[in-house]
Amino acid sequence: MKRTFVVLFLLLFVSTATAQEAITGFTPENAKKQLTLEKAFEAKLNTDNLDQWMRKMAAEPHWVGTDYGRENAEWIQKQFKSWGYDAKIETYHILFPYPKVRLLELTAPTTYKAKLTAVPVEGDEFTGQGDALLPSYNAFSTDGDVEAELVFVNYGIPKDYEELDKLGIDVKGKIVIAKYQGSWRGIKPKLAAEKGAIGCIIYSDPQDDGYVRGDVYPKGAFKNKTGVQRGSVMDMPTYPGDVLTPGYGATKDAKRLDREQAPTITKIPVLPISYEDALPLLEALEGPVAPNKWKGGLPITYHVGPGPAKVHLKLEFDWQLTPAHNVIATLQGSEYPDQWVMRGNHHDAWVHGANDPISGMVALMEEARAIGELARKGNKPKRTLVYCAWDAEEPGLIGSTEWVEDHKEELQRKVVAYINTDGNGRGFLGAGGSHSLQQMVGEVASAVIDPQKGVSIKERRSAVNLVNGGKEEFELYALGSGSDYTPFIQHAGIASLNLGFGGENAGGEYHTIYDTYPHYTRFKDPGFQYGVTLANTAGRITLRLANADVLPFAFKPWQATVSGYLDDIMKSCTEMRKAIEKHNNMVDKNVFELAADPKKPFVRPEKKEAVPFLDFTPLQNQLAALETSIQTLSEADISKLSMDKRVKMNQKLMLAEQALTSDAGLPRRSWYKHQIYAPGFYTGYGVKTLPGVREAIEQKNWNEAQEQIGVLAATLKRFHAHIDEMNNML
Amino acid sequence: MKRTFVVLFLLLFVSTATAQEAITGFTPENAKKQLTLEKAFEAKLNTDNLDQWMRKMAAEPHWVGTDYGRENAEWIQKQFKSWGYDAKIETYHILFPYPKVRLLELTAPTTYKAKLTAVPVEGDEFTGQGDALLPSYNAFSTDGDVEAELVFVNYGIPKDYEELDKLGIDVKGKIVIAKYQGSWRGIKPKLAAEKGAIGCIIYSDPQDDGYVRGDVYPKGAFKNKTGVQRGSVMDMPTYPGDVLTPGYGATKDAKRLDREQAPTITKIPVLPISYEDALPLLEALEGPVAPNKWKGGLPITYHVGPGPAKVHLKLEFDWQLTPAHNVIATLQGSEYPDQWVMRGNHHDAWVHGANDPISGMVALMEEARAIGELARKGNKPKRTLVYCAWDAEEPGLIGSTEWVEDHKEELQRKVVAYINTDGNGRGFLGAGGSHSLQQMVGEVASAVIDPQKGVSIKERRSAVNLVNGGKEEFELYALGSGSDYTPFIQHAGIASLNLGFGGENAGGEYHTIYDTYPHYTRFKDPGFQYGVTLANTAGRITLRLANADVLPFAFKPWQATVSGYLDDIMKSCTEMRKAIEKHNNMVDKNVFELAADPKKPFVRPEKKEAVPFLDFTPLQNQLAALETSIQTLSEADISKLSMDKRVKMNQKLMLAEQALTSDAGLPRRSWYKHQIYAPGFYTGYGVKTLPGVREAIEQKNWNEAQEQIGVLAATLKRFHAHIDEMNNML
Numbered sequence A, B: 001m002k003r004t005f006v007v008l009f010l011l012l013f014v015s016t017a018t019a020q021e022a023i024t025g026f027t028p029e030n031a032k033k034q035l036t037l038e039k040a041f042e043a044k045l046n047t048d049n050l051d052q053w054m055r056k057m058a059a060e061p062h063w064v065g066t067d068y069g070r071e072n073a074e075w076i077q078k079q080f081k082s083w084g085y086d087a088k089i090e091t092y093h094i095l096f097p098y099p100k101v102r103l104l105e106l107t108a109p110t111t112y113k114a115k116l117t118a119v120p121v122e123g124d125e126f127t128g129q130g131d132a133l134l135p136s137y138n139a140f141s142t143d144g145d146v147e148a149e150l151v152f153v154n155y156g157i158p159k160d161y162e163e164l165d166k167l168g169i170d171v172k173g174k175i176v177i178a179k180y181q182g183s184w185r186g187i188k189p190k191l192a193a194e195k196g197a198i199g200c201i202i203y204s205d206p207q208d209d210g211y212v213r214g215d216v217y218p219k220g221a222f223k224n225k226t227g228v229q230r231g232s233v234m235d236m237p238t239y240p241g242d243v244l245t246p247g248y249g250a251t252k253d254a255k256r257l258d259r260e261q262a263p264t265i266t267k268i269p270v271l272p273i274s275y276e277d278a279l280p281l282l283e284a285l286e287g288p289v290a291p292n293k294w295k296g297g298l299p300i301t302y303h304v305g306p307g308p309a310k311v312h313l314k315l316e317f318d319w320q321l322t323p324a325h326n327v328i329a330t331l332q333g334s335e336y337p338d339q340w341v342m343r344g345n346h347h348d349a350w351v352h353g354a355n356d357p358i359s360g361m362v363a364l365m366e367e368a369r370a371i372g373e374l375a376r377k378g379n380k381p382k383r384t385l386v387y388c389a390w391d392a393e394e395p396g397l398i399g400s401t402e403w404v405e406d407h408k409e410e411l412q413r414k415v416v417a418y419i420n421t422d423g424n425g426r427g428f429l430g431a432g433g434s435h436s437l438q439q440m441v442g443e444v445a446s447a448v449i450d451p452q453k454g455v456s457i458k459e460r461r462s463a464v465n466l467v468n469g470g471k472e473e474f475e476l477y478a479l480g481s482g483s484d485y486t487p488f489i490q491h492a493g494i495a496s497l498n499l500g501f502g503g504e505n506a507g508g509e510y511h512t513i514y515d516t517y518p519h520y521t522r523f524k525d526p527g528f529q530y531g532v533t534l535a536n537t538a539g540r541i542t543l544r545l546a547n548a549d550v551l552p553f554a555f556k557p558w559q560a561t562v563s564g565y566l567d568d569i570m571k572s573c574t575e576m577r578k579a580i581e582k583h584n585n586m587v588d589k590n591v592f593e594l595a596a597d598p599k600k601p602f603v604r605p606e607k608k609e610a611v612p613f614l615d616f617t618p619l620q621n622q623l624a625a626l627e628t629s630i631q632t633l634s635e636a637d638i639s640k641l642s643m644d645k646r647v648k649m650n651q652k653l654m655l656a657e658q659a660l661t662s663d664a665g666l667p668r669r670s671w672y673k674h675q676i677y678a679p680g681f682y683t684g685y686g687v688k689t690l691p692g693v694r695e696a697i698e699q700k701n702w703n704e705a706q707e708q709i710g711v712l713a714a715t716l717k718r719f720h721a722h723i724d725e726m727n728n729m730l
Helices: A002-013 A028-044 A047-057 A067-082 A158-167 A187-194 A275-283 A354-376 A398-414 A435-447 A457-467 A485-491 A517-524 A526-547 A555-588 A591-595 A617-635 A643-660 A691-698 A702-729 B002-013 B028-044 B047-057 B067-082 B158-167 B187-194 B275-283 B354-376 B398-406 B408-414 B435-447 B457-467 B485-491 B517-524 B526-547 B555-588 B591-595 B617-635 B643-660 B691-698 B702-729
Strands: A086-108 A144-152 A175-179 A199-203 A270-273 A310-331 A336-346 A383-390 A415-421 A427-433 A496-503 A677-679 A687-689 B086-108 B144-152 B175-179 B199-203 B270-273 B310-331 B336-346 B383-390 B415-421 B427-433 B496-503 B677-679 B687-689
Touching: A028 A354, A028 A526, A047 A067, A047 A354, A047 A517, A047 A526, A067 A086, A067 A310, A067 A354, A067 A383, A086 A270, A086 A275, A086 A398, A144 A199, A175 A187, A175 A275, A187 A199, A199 A275, A199 A310, A270 A310, A310 A354, A310 A398, A336 A354, A336 A398, A336 A526, A336 A643, A354 A383, A354 A415, A354 A517, A354 A526, A383 A398, A383 A526, A398 A415, A398 A485, A415 A485, A415 A526, A427 A435, A427 A457, A435 A457, A435 A526, A435 A555, A457 B591, A485 A496, A485 A677, A496 A526, A517 A526, A555 A591, A555 A617, A555 A687, A555 A691, A591 B457, A617 A702, A643 A702, A687 A691, A691 A702, B028 B354, B028 B526, B047 B067, B047 B354, B047 B517, B047 B526, B067 B086, B067 B310, B067 B354, B067 B383, B086 B270, B086 B275, B086 B398, B144 B199, B175 B187, B175 B275, B187 B199, B199 B275, B199 B310, B270 B310, B310 B354, B310 B398, B336 B354, B336 B398, B336 B408, B336 B526, B336 B643, B354 B383, B354 B415, B354 B517, B354 B526, B383 B398, B383 B526, B398 B408, B398 B485, B408 B415, B415 B485, B415 B526, B427 B435, B427 B457, B435 B457, B435 B526, B435 B555, B485 B496, B485 B677, B496 B526, B517 B526, B555 B591, B555 B617, B555 B687, B555 B691, B617 B702, B643 B702, B687 B691, B691 B702
Parallel strands: A144 A175, A175 A199, A199 A270, A336 A383, A336 A415, A415 A496, B144 B175, B175 B199, B199 B270, B336 B383, B336 B415, B415 B496
Antiparallel strands: A086 A310, A144 A310, A310 A383, A427 A496, A677 A687, B086 B310, B144 B310, B310 B383, B427 B496, B677 B687
């Protein structure tokens, strides 16, 4: 037993051994068994199931609250039961707006009434379901009835407003029109409202999402002129989930905020439109020609405004408490029933959602089916598996968030890790998550074969990175937001992963009526080869976490990555200082005014506050100290470890991620507890690493930046103590 | 007298003195006189003259051979005579093609006949002159009648064909359609023919030259959907000028090549079209979607082809010997009549040419008028001034080239420098030329005031550079080709300058029927303020060269610049070596194939020949030795120099540029004698510095590269000897 552990810990904490059979967290003997099990698992995966299940679940629209959505949940529950899982539906009662009135019209200098309807296309019967299709809108836009001059604000992100400042253009009292992309959509109305706009229109420009990219549906995969991207604009960077029950479960009898007080509903009405509807509006703008980078793919000269185009936007929603049905399916662990490995994917869609989310959902189900079958034949996982099919992800990660909030205390005690998937397609592995899991995920990626090229998915990912000028090494990306891992990692501090394939599945169907079975099987993953590859990848990861002798967390990659984040921040701080010095010098020399074209709008730039020298040493010292401890842990002679200690060690490993959270959470958004990863306050999905410090610097809030350095150092100190507690067990 | 010379040479060879009154090449006393003269000159400049003369000369189309063109030449001659110049017309007889048949039609899968006609616009009567307007065509396209499948080749430059190779697409036997821009237009049919294409269509894409840039004419300055850019496609990088008389003047009785043998007429027919005419052709293409960087501003998905679009292109020209009338106006120098300072601008246009070339022509005339007036009042220039109005620049720099070839021997003895101008507009100084003149031009730029901002044009240029992330210091750009300086500097080795203002004069009128007086005065230089500023700048440069006690050549800036060119080349060689090593390594690892999408065209890249280590030491040693001699010349105590030696020194200074030429010229294009500057063989206008060496490396012709290093080193040695002869006079 003792000798076993020497080898075991060496495998765990030192870098991956060379022999193919060596896998992190397993004794050599158990590694062999595990790899045999994984091969048996892989052999059971069948593309036909994915195909059939997608046909079934994506046959009709199934957003939260629909009968078809509930039927899907019940059907999923039934499937899980048939595979030997203990499956239940947990329902929350969430606020969900359905669009009653949607009016957008150009009222000057000419008139145009926006159609707001995508057309059915030949060869895709699903697009012809008429009134059954959810009208295009942005969920959690406030009600409103506004009329004002229009201003084109590019993507409507912070640097676009800097450009508007240079042009001397103010959006106060105006309605803005912004292109989709450049940030998560919810940032656009949030920022527009902060700048004083009274309404916001979002459209898909053909350059980013239309004919410029490729042939449009149904000839090709891309967005035709009538397609509209639906989507939530809830202020998720403040908190996701039900807008009325922040931080706790939206159970039937939960105390709720008044809707008028809900801070995550937008301040101004916002509506998404097609590029066909955007064209007359943009064409009617005058004022300065848009900066070159703002110009899109419509056959017009893009102007910024304001006006003479004037628009009238009227939106009314039916705000109802709506049931959201999460399916929770459990397969009890044979050795550690109170250690849960969790897997999840949402089941609700905006319309049919063949790609988003059903392509991921059917992969998860096939994975669960195969594992259930293996379990029935005597290969029960050692730890408990919990498979989840979330409802109401689309309007704001609501199903998963309410569930995590509701069960937070138990989850923080029991969950080893949460593995998320969502839409999936042909291409390369994209894997994000807690960097303590990077080594294990890399090992699994070495074991899974790419269905098109016959090499490992890791090798293919590496080839793509190299061709695009990136690194050869396998790395996890850092998680921001955008799917159901958010409540797990950001709020509960549970180590999480997000997995998916893509890169050869481009299209314009996202959140439109065109995300259908015919579109998916023509353009996204014909034959479901990558659906099965996702099941294979996520399933192996799940099984490794479930069966590992010692949980396969490795902190050296974590240390290297987090040190890199700090280096980044310090470098960007220095660059910001230099750039501001240069700028101020140029202002002093009147260079901007001398260079400016007197026939174009010009606002003389102001001098900017100099960037102070921040004291990063608390972070540098903590990371240096941590490095030593992590090195110790990875090199230690742990031959003296008893079985009892091993159980305790696993317990400590599970909880390590939670040591990276702080109860107070991030400034102005206490729901976000994690101190290493968060979605950006002004990017929405895009991650900000070391967010407290990084965002304070980006916002030039120097006092807060110094304060957050202290907060983060204290978190790292707690994490260090946690690592040292493990070292003390050795 | 002796003391004078100490100061004099210090001014000449050391950097510019700080006192405003100190100017390179003048004794303090003469500097004062010169600055007084320049002020008097400036005071005489009158925008009204420019306005009137443009109205006159741009009233009707006046391409070479037209009656209106001849009348303009005669009128210019008359003006010069009235200002006291000895003015004559020197006529050459050049081959010039006039379009008889222009047919372009889509023949499959649908049909479309190209209109090939720009429409008249309201508010611009000149655009309504109907048949008097020259039909749109590319001069020196060969006759042809071809029909074939179409291939879209982006800009049709070398790297675009590399991209086509990756897609496995060959243009052999096809007709290519290329966007204007990315290179000089003549490169497109040249390269297409080298690749086996049988026809070439060039169009203006709205992204580069149309509504994407700004509002179109007549609402704004940019190209409307019917505008077509005319222009020469003669193979000027081989030799410019008359295609039948390479290297010698196209006099009446000159021996001429057969047209069929003329190497600079294109090998395949080529026709320019509007984006209105291009749209149905591009829309009919299938095959791979164009790479992202190739996509333009038309509202379509750009495909590469080949086919199914098939086009029929038929072109026939009337090939006539046509008289080209150069106006040569001389003002005899009072002290050094055999030292000529030359000024030139062309007078022929494609259509009305209000901007190109009349805006530059009227500035030159106003400058000459003012100088003539000063001369009549006793301020005769010390050296002879020769003002030239060139004909037939548009079809291939023909008027100037024939004249230079015809008078080469005399010019090489007598010309101090040639100063060129061409189209001009609102904005910032752009000055290119021989770097031995950089110091003097910089001093003049300090003395001329920007009409919009009230600071010197040098200061404004510097502000623009800084705002665009460039250098604060004033620098000349290196001359490639594109206007009449080419025969002077590239062929005869005469120090040259090219001057113009721009940057706030964007538009789409270039070589179209929209380059008219109304367009010019609305969008290019309303009020002719920059026309007069150009006259002021070029006039002061001319007067300084004419009156300098010692010619204001300074070689330290030359040395620094040329050393920079060598550093560039060595660096790019190293980068090329590294890139090829990386590429070959990736080919070995099969990375490209692993990364490729199996559903898209893919050609496995080949390994490339490794870049050898070239021996640059001959150039490094020559430049190092030169640096010492140039330092000596600039620091020397030349107090012992006699008046006689001063005359000899001036003679040596005049001829220094010629020491940078070699009789053999560049490989495969012996007309180009200059060893420091040449237009690129595959860029056309774009300069290649140290061209023999640089282009051999770019073409991966390693033997030739090493050989050209030797040739260039020998040239630098001759130049060094020339500098040392001056040192020996000290």
